[in-house]
Amino acid sequence: MGLLSKSTEYALRAVLYVASRKDAKYVSIREISDELGVSFHFLTKILQRLTRKGLVVSYRGPGGGVALARPAGRITLMDIVEAVEESDLFTSCILGLAGCGEKKPCPLHGQWARERTGLGKMFRQTTIAKLAGHVVRDKLRLADG
Amino acid sequence: MGLLSKSTEYALRAVLYVASRKDAKYVSIREISDELGVSFHFLTKILQRLTRKGLVVSYRGPGGGVALARPAGRITLMDIVEAVEESDLFTSCILGLAGCGEKKPCPLHGQWARERTGLGKMFRQTTIAKLAGHVVRDKLRLADG
DNA sequence: CTATTTTCAGACATCACAGTCTGAAATTGG
DNA sequence: CCAATTTCAGACTGTGATGTCTGAAAATAG
Ligand code: FES
Ligand code: FES
Numbered sequence: 342m343g344l345l346s347k348s349t350e351y352a353l354r355a356v357l358y359v360a361s362r363k364d365a366k367y368v369s370i371r372e373i374s375d376e377l378g379v380s381f382h383f384l385t386k387i388l389q390r391l392t393r394k395g396l397v398v399s400y401r402g403p404g405g406g407v408a409l410a411r412p413a414g415r416i417t418l419m420d421i422v423e424a425v426e427e428s429d430l431f432t433s434c435i436l437g438l439a440g441c442g443e444k445k446p447c448p449l450h451g452q453w454a455r456e457r458t459g460l461g462k463m464f465r466q467t468t469i470a471k472l473a474g475h476v477v478r479d480k481l482r483l484a485d486g
Numbered sequence: 487m488g489l490l491s492k493s494t495e496y497a498l499r500a501v502l503y504v505a506s507r508k509d510a511k512y513v514s515i516r517e518i519s520d521e522l523g524v525s526f527h528f529l530t531k532i533l534q535r536l537t538r539k540g541l542v543v544s545y546r547g548p549g550g551g552v553a554l555a556r557p558a559g560r561i562t563l564m565d566i567v568e569a570v571e572e573s574d575l576f577t578s579c580i581l582g583l584a585g586c587g588e589k590k591p592c593p594l595h596g597q598w599a600r601e602r603t604g605l606g607k608m609f610r611q612t613t614i615a616k617l618a619g620h621v622v623r624d625k626l627r628l629a630d631g
Numbered sequence: 632c633t634a635t636t637t638t639c640a641g642a643c644a645t646c647a648c649a650g651t652c653t654g655a656a657a658t659t660g661g
Numbered sequence: 662c663c664a665a666t667t668t669c670a671g672a673c674t675g676t677g678a679t680g681t682c683t684g685a686a687a688a689t690a691g
Pocket of ligand 2 (some may be wrong): 585586587592593596598
Protein backbone atom coordinates (compact mmCIF):
# COMPACT_ATOMS: atom_id res chain seq x y z
CA MET A 342 0.00 0.00 0.00
CA GLY A 343 1.37 3.37 -0.94
CA LEU A 344 1.23 6.27 1.42
CA LEU A 345 -1.07 8.25 -0.87
CA SER A 346 -3.96 7.24 -3.11
CA LYS A 347 -3.66 7.48 -6.88
CA SER A 348 -6.01 10.45 -6.82
CA THR A 349 -3.75 12.32 -4.43
CA GLU A 350 -0.64 11.43 -6.41
CA TYR A 351 -2.24 12.81 -9.57
CA ALA A 352 -3.48 15.91 -7.77
CA LEU A 353 -0.02 16.71 -6.43
CA ARG A 354 1.64 16.13 -9.77
CA ALA A 355 -0.96 18.23 -11.58
CA VAL A 356 -0.70 21.15 -9.18
CA LEU A 357 3.08 21.02 -9.32
CA TYR A 358 2.91 21.04 -13.11
CA VAL A 359 0.61 24.06 -13.16
CA ALA A 360 2.82 25.87 -10.67
CA SER A 361 5.90 25.15 -12.74
CA ARG A 362 4.26 26.91 -15.68
CA LYS A 363 4.12 30.26 -13.99
CA ASP A 364 3.98 32.16 -17.29
CA ALA A 365 0.72 30.58 -18.40
CA LYS A 366 -2.57 32.07 -17.32
CA TYR A 367 -4.67 28.93 -17.54
CA VAL A 368 -3.34 25.47 -18.22
CA SER A 369 -5.78 23.09 -19.92
CA ILE A 370 -6.44 19.72 -18.32
CA ARG A 371 -5.69 18.09 -21.66
CA GLU A 372 -2.18 19.52 -21.61
CA ILE A 373 -1.65 18.37 -18.03
CA SER A 374 -2.89 14.84 -18.66
CA ASP A 375 -0.73 14.58 -21.77
CA GLU A 376 2.35 15.80 -19.94
CA LEU A 377 1.82 13.62 -16.90
CA GLY A 378 0.73 10.61 -18.93
CA VAL A 379 -2.48 10.01 -16.99
CA SER A 380 -6.11 9.59 -17.99
CA PHE A 381 -7.70 12.88 -19.05
CA HIS A 382 -11.15 12.09 -17.68
CA PHE A 383 -9.86 10.81 -14.40
CA LEU A 384 -7.63 13.84 -13.91
CA THR A 385 -10.58 16.06 -14.76
CA LYS A 386 -12.60 14.65 -11.88
CA ILE A 387 -9.72 15.17 -9.48
CA LEU A 388 -9.13 18.75 -10.56
CA GLN A 389 -12.85 19.48 -10.30
CA ARG A 390 -12.56 18.50 -6.69
CA LEU A 391 -9.68 20.88 -6.16
CA THR A 392 -11.77 23.55 -7.85
CA ARG A 393 -14.74 22.96 -5.57
CA LYS A 394 -12.41 23.07 -2.58
CA GLY A 395 -11.11 26.42 -3.75
CA LEU A 396 -7.49 25.43 -4.28
CA VAL A 397 -7.60 26.05 -8.01
CA VAL A 398 -9.81 28.19 -10.24
CA SER A 399 -11.04 27.08 -13.65
CA TYR A 400 -12.23 28.73 -16.81
CA ARG A 401 -14.16 27.18 -19.67
CA GLY A 402 -13.78 27.67 -23.38
CA PRO A 403 -10.81 28.27 -25.66
CA GLY A 404 -7.76 29.40 -23.72
CA GLY A 405 -9.37 28.08 -20.58
CA GLY A 406 -8.12 25.55 -18.08
CA VAL A 407 -7.10 25.67 -14.45
CA ALA A 408 -4.85 27.95 -12.43
CA LEU A 409 -3.82 28.12 -8.80
CA ALA A 410 -6.33 30.00 -6.68
CA ARG A 411 -3.59 31.64 -4.60
CA PRO A 412 0.19 32.06 -4.75
CA ALA A 413 2.00 28.71 -4.78
CA GLY A 414 3.88 29.81 -1.69
CA ARG A 415 0.66 29.67 0.28
CA ILE A 416 -0.40 26.19 -0.83
CA THR A 417 1.05 23.29 1.13
CA LEU A 418 1.14 19.61 0.37
CA MET A 419 -1.28 19.10 3.23
CA ASP A 420 -3.80 21.40 1.56
CA ILE A 421 -3.89 19.12 -1.47
CA VAL A 422 -3.92 15.89 0.49
CA GLU A 423 -6.79 17.03 2.68
CA ALA A 424 -8.75 18.20 -0.35
CA VAL A 425 -8.70 14.93 -2.28
CA GLU A 426 -8.06 12.26 0.32
CA GLU A 427 -10.50 11.42 3.08
CA SER A 428 -7.58 9.92 4.94
CA ASP A 429 -7.06 9.77 8.67
CA LEU A 430 -3.39 9.04 8.19
CA PHE A 431 -2.42 11.80 10.58
CA THR A 432 -4.94 11.05 13.28
CA SER A 433 -5.77 7.35 13.23
CA CYS A 434 -4.27 4.34 14.96
CA ILE A 435 -1.68 2.44 12.94
CA LEU A 436 -3.34 -0.82 14.01
CA GLY A 437 -6.73 0.47 12.91
CA LEU A 438 -8.18 0.60 16.43
CA ALA A 439 -10.99 3.00 17.22
CA GLY A 440 -9.77 6.20 18.80
CA CYS A 441 -6.07 6.88 18.82
CA GLY A 442 -4.80 8.83 21.79
CA GLU A 443 -2.90 8.83 25.03
CA LYS A 444 -5.88 7.65 27.04
CA LYS A 445 -6.18 4.24 25.46
CA PRO A 446 -3.03 3.76 23.41
CA CYS A 447 -2.19 0.63 21.49
CA PRO A 448 1.28 -0.83 22.01
CA LEU A 449 2.57 0.97 18.92
CA HIS A 450 1.13 4.36 19.73
CA GLY A 451 4.28 5.99 21.04
CA GLN A 452 6.49 5.14 18.12
CA TRP A 453 3.84 5.75 15.49
CA ALA A 454 2.83 9.10 16.98
CA ARG A 455 6.42 10.29 16.69
CA GLU A 456 6.77 9.26 13.04
CA ARG A 457 3.35 10.64 12.21
CA THR A 458 4.26 14.01 13.64
CA GLY A 459 7.36 14.16 11.48
CA LEU A 460 5.34 13.29 8.40
CA GLY A 461 2.71 15.87 9.26
CA LYS A 462 5.36 18.57 9.62
CA MET A 463 6.74 17.72 6.22
CA PHE A 464 3.33 17.95 4.57
CA ARG A 465 2.38 21.14 6.37
CA GLN A 466 5.64 23.00 5.90
CA THR A 467 6.40 22.13 2.30
CA THR A 468 4.85 24.54 -0.17
CA ILE A 469 4.05 24.05 -3.82
CA ALA A 470 6.20 27.06 -4.66
CA LYS A 471 9.30 25.50 -3.17
CA LEU A 472 8.84 22.21 -5.02
CA ALA A 473 7.82 23.82 -8.31
CA GLY A 474 10.90 26.03 -8.15
CA HIS A 475 12.91 22.89 -7.64
CA VAL A 476 11.28 21.35 -10.71
CA VAL A 477 12.09 24.33 -12.90
CA ARG A 478 15.67 24.92 -11.73
CA ASP A 479 16.79 21.30 -11.58
CA LYS A 480 14.52 20.01 -14.36
CA LEU A 481 13.01 17.38 -12.10
CA ARG A 482 10.39 15.06 -13.55
CA LEU A 483 6.69 14.87 -12.79
CA ALA A 484 6.10 11.84 -15.02
CA ASP A 485 7.60 8.43 -15.67
CA GLY A 486 10.63 7.93 -17.86
CA MET B 487 -5.58 5.72 3.07
CA GLY B 488 -4.03 4.14 6.10
CA LEU B 489 -0.39 3.30 6.26
CA LEU B 490 -1.05 -0.43 6.48
CA SER B 491 -3.63 -2.69 4.85
CA LYS B 492 -6.31 -4.36 6.95
CA SER B 493 -4.52 -7.67 6.49
CA THR B 494 -1.34 -6.26 7.96
CA GLU B 495 -3.17 -4.61 10.83
CA TYR B 496 -4.82 -7.91 11.71
CA ALA B 497 -1.55 -9.80 11.34
CA LEU B 498 0.25 -7.47 13.71
CA ARG B 499 -2.54 -7.55 16.27
CA ALA B 500 -2.75 -11.34 16.08
CA VAL B 501 0.97 -11.87 16.50
CA LEU B 502 1.07 -9.42 19.39
CA TYR B 503 -1.81 -11.26 21.02
CA VAL B 504 -0.10 -14.61 20.67
CA ALA B 505 3.15 -13.18 22.02
CA SER B 506 1.36 -11.69 24.99
CA ARG B 507 0.10 -15.16 25.91
CA LYS B 508 3.54 -16.56 26.57
CA ASP B 509 2.22 -19.30 28.85
CA ALA B 510 0.10 -20.93 26.16
CA LYS B 511 1.60 -23.49 23.85
CA TYR B 512 -0.73 -23.01 20.91
CA VAL B 513 -3.37 -20.33 20.66
CA SER B 514 -6.39 -21.19 18.52
CA ILE B 515 -7.38 -18.81 15.73
CA ARG B 516 -10.91 -18.83 17.12
CA GLU B 517 -9.67 -17.42 20.40
CA ILE B 518 -7.63 -14.77 18.63
CA SER B 519 -10.49 -13.68 16.37
CA ASP B 520 -12.84 -13.53 19.34
CA GLU B 521 -10.42 -11.46 21.39
CA LEU B 522 -9.55 -9.09 18.57
CA GLY B 523 -13.12 -8.86 17.32
CA VAL B 524 -12.29 -9.68 13.72
CA SER B 525 -13.62 -12.21 11.22
CA PHE B 526 -12.45 -15.72 11.99
CA HIS B 527 -12.17 -16.85 8.38
CA PHE B 528 -10.39 -13.73 7.26
CA LEU B 529 -7.90 -13.96 10.10
CA THR B 530 -7.35 -17.61 9.26
CA LYS B 531 -6.24 -16.73 5.75
CA ILE B 532 -3.83 -14.13 7.08
CA LEU B 533 -2.31 -16.44 9.65
CA GLN B 534 -1.94 -19.16 7.03
CA ARG B 535 0.22 -16.74 5.13
CA LEU B 536 2.38 -16.11 8.16
CA THR B 537 2.64 -19.88 8.57
CA ARG B 538 3.75 -20.39 4.98
CA LYS B 539 6.29 -17.61 5.41
CA GLY B 540 7.65 -19.38 8.47
CA LEU B 541 6.90 -16.68 11.02
CA VAL B 542 4.45 -18.81 12.96
CA VAL B 543 3.94 -22.54 13.28
CA SER B 544 0.54 -24.19 13.42
CA TYR B 545 -0.92 -27.40 14.72
CA ARG B 546 -4.24 -28.97 13.86
CA GLY B 547 -6.72 -30.73 16.06
CA PRO B 548 -7.89 -30.18 19.64
CA GLY B 549 -5.44 -28.08 21.59
CA GLY B 550 -3.99 -26.88 18.34
CA GLY B 551 -3.58 -23.38 17.01
CA VAL B 552 -0.67 -21.14 16.15
CA ALA B 553 2.53 -20.19 17.94
CA LEU B 554 5.50 -18.00 17.13
CA ALA B 555 8.11 -19.82 15.09
CA ARG B 556 10.96 -18.11 16.94
CA PRO B 557 11.43 -16.01 20.08
CA ALA B 558 9.41 -12.79 19.95
CA GLY B 559 12.61 -10.87 20.45
CA ARG B 560 13.76 -11.96 17.02
CA ILE B 561 10.60 -11.01 15.14
CA THR B 562 10.34 -7.40 14.03
CA LEU B 563 7.39 -5.42 12.76
CA MET B 564 9.05 -5.37 9.37
CA ASP B 565 9.06 -9.17 9.28
CA ILE B 566 5.28 -9.19 9.57
CA VAL B 567 4.69 -6.33 7.17
CA GLU B 568 6.85 -7.90 4.49
CA ALA B 569 5.14 -11.26 4.94
CA VAL B 570 1.58 -10.09 4.39
CA GLU B 571 1.89 -6.85 2.44
CA GLU B 572 3.25 -6.66 -1.08
CA SER B 573 3.92 -3.01 -0.41
CA ASP B 574 6.71 -0.90 -1.81
CA LEU B 575 6.17 1.70 0.87
CA PHE B 576 9.84 1.73 1.75
CA THR B 577 11.21 1.78 -1.77
CA SER B 578 8.71 3.49 -4.06
CA CYS B 579 8.19 7.10 -5.09
CA ILE B 580 5.64 9.01 -3.06
CA LEU B 581 4.21 10.43 -6.29
CA GLY B 582 3.94 6.95 -7.77
CA LEU B 583 6.58 7.54 -10.46
CA ALA B 584 8.51 4.62 -11.87
CA GLY B 585 11.87 4.14 -10.24
CA CYS B 586 12.61 6.11 -7.10
CA GLY B 587 16.21 7.07 -6.63
CA GLU B 588 18.85 9.76 -6.70
CA LYS B 589 19.36 9.48 -10.45
CA LYS B 590 15.92 10.68 -11.48
CA PRO B 591 14.32 12.08 -8.36
CA CYS B 592 10.92 13.67 -8.24
CA PRO B 593 10.63 17.03 -6.50
CA LEU B 594 9.56 15.36 -3.27
CA HIS B 595 12.25 12.71 -3.20
CA GLY B 596 14.56 14.34 -0.69
CA GLN B 597 11.97 14.97 1.97
CA TRP B 598 10.15 11.69 1.46
CA ALA B 599 13.37 9.66 1.53
CA ARG B 600 14.21 11.09 4.93
CA GLU B 601 10.79 10.32 6.43
CA ARG B 602 10.79 6.89 4.85
CA THR B 603 14.12 6.05 6.40
CA GLY B 604 12.81 6.98 9.83
CA LEU B 605 9.76 4.81 9.33
CA GLY B 606 11.88 1.92 8.13
CA LYS B 607 14.09 2.13 11.19
CA MET B 608 11.08 2.00 13.44
CA PHE B 609 9.69 -1.09 11.72
CA ARG B 610 13.04 -2.84 11.62
CA GLN B 611 14.15 -2.10 15.15
CA THR B 612 10.90 -2.70 17.00
CA THR B 613 10.46 -6.30 18.09
CA ILE B 614 7.30 -8.17 18.93
CA ALA B 615 8.78 -9.01 22.33
CA LYS B 616 9.14 -5.38 23.29
CA LEU B 617 5.59 -4.49 22.30
CA ALA B 618 4.04 -7.63 23.78
CA GLY B 619 5.83 -6.93 27.06
CA HIS B 620 4.35 -3.47 26.93
CA VAL B 621 0.90 -4.97 26.41
CA VAL B 622 1.22 -7.28 29.41
CA ARG B 623 2.78 -4.80 31.85
CA ASP B 624 0.65 -1.77 30.98
CA LYS B 625 -2.46 -3.71 29.95
CA LEU B 626 -2.56 -2.04 26.57
CA ARG B 627 -5.38 -2.95 24.19
CA LEU B 628 -5.23 -4.87 20.94
CA ALA B 629 -8.91 -4.41 20.15
CA ASP B 630 -11.50 -1.63 20.06
CA GLY B 631 -13.26 -0.34 23.12
C1' DC C 632 -25.59 33.23 -34.66
C1' DT C 633 -22.57 29.13 -35.40
C1' DA C 634 -18.82 26.19 -34.72
C1' DT C 635 -15.08 25.06 -31.74
C1' DT C 636 -12.90 24.50 -27.45
C1' DT C 637 -12.96 23.50 -22.85
C1' DT C 638 -14.71 22.44 -18.15
C1' DC C 639 -18.68 20.29 -15.57
C1' DA C 640 -21.60 16.38 -14.33
C1' DG C 641 -22.78 11.85 -13.81
C1' DA C 642 -23.48 7.14 -15.38
C1' DC C 643 -20.98 3.02 -16.25
C1' DA C 644 -17.18 -0.50 -16.20
C1' DT C 645 -13.04 -2.59 -14.09
C1' DC C 646 -10.12 -4.18 -10.53
C1' DA C 647 -8.03 -5.09 -6.10
C1' DC C 648 -8.93 -5.62 -1.27
C1' DA C 649 -11.95 -7.21 2.29
C1' DG C 650 -14.90 -10.43 3.98
C1' DT C 651 -17.96 -14.89 3.78
C1' DC C 652 -18.85 -19.61 3.09
C1' DT C 653 -18.25 -24.64 2.31
C1' DG C 654 -15.69 -28.60 2.64
C1' DA C 655 -11.29 -31.35 3.08
C1' DA C 656 -7.25 -32.79 5.94
C1' DA C 657 -5.02 -33.52 10.29
C1' DT C 658 -5.02 -34.40 15.23
C1' DT C 659 -6.86 -35.68 19.64
C1' DG C 660 -9.69 -38.22 23.06
C1' DG C 661 -12.81 -41.84 24.15
C1' DC D 662 -12.62 -46.97 14.92
C1' DC D 663 -15.49 -42.73 15.75
C1' DA D 664 -16.66 -38.14 16.85
C1' DA D 665 -15.13 -33.65 17.86
C1' DT D 666 -11.80 -29.99 17.15
C1' DT D 667 -8.95 -27.23 14.50
C1' DT D 668 -6.13 -25.70 10.57
C1' DC D 669 -5.85 -25.76 5.36
C1' DA D 670 -7.62 -24.65 0.77
C1' DG D 671 -10.24 -22.38 -2.42
C1' DA D 672 -14.51 -20.58 -4.39
C1' DC D 673 -17.63 -16.94 -3.88
C1' DT D 674 -19.52 -12.17 -2.78
C1' DG D 675 -19.33 -7.16 -1.34
C1' DT D 676 -17.31 -2.72 -1.56
C1' DG D 677 -14.66 1.16 -2.64
C1' DA D 678 -11.01 3.10 -5.56
C1' DT D 679 -9.75 3.52 -10.24
C1' DG D 680 -10.65 4.36 -14.87
C1' DT D 681 -13.85 5.12 -19.20
C1' DC D 682 -17.53 7.11 -21.69
C1' DT D 683 -21.25 10.30 -23.17
C1' DG D 684 -23.35 14.53 -23.16
C1' DA D 685 -24.48 19.22 -21.23
C1' DA D 686 -22.90 24.01 -20.08
C1' DA D 687 -19.90 27.93 -20.69
C1' DA D 688 -16.78 30.71 -23.21
C1' DT D 689 -14.35 32.23 -27.43
C1' DA D 690 -13.61 33.30 -32.35
C1' DG D 691 -15.25 34.20 -36.78
S1 FES E 1 -3.72 4.08 19.52
FE1 FES E 1 -2.66 2.93 18.00
S2 FES E 1 -1.40 4.47 17.15
FE2 FES E 1 -2.47 5.64 18.66
S1 FES F 1 11.51 9.68 -6.94
FE1 FES F 1 9.71 10.38 -5.94
S2 FES F 1 10.15 9.86 -3.89
FE2 FES F 1 11.97 9.13 -4.88
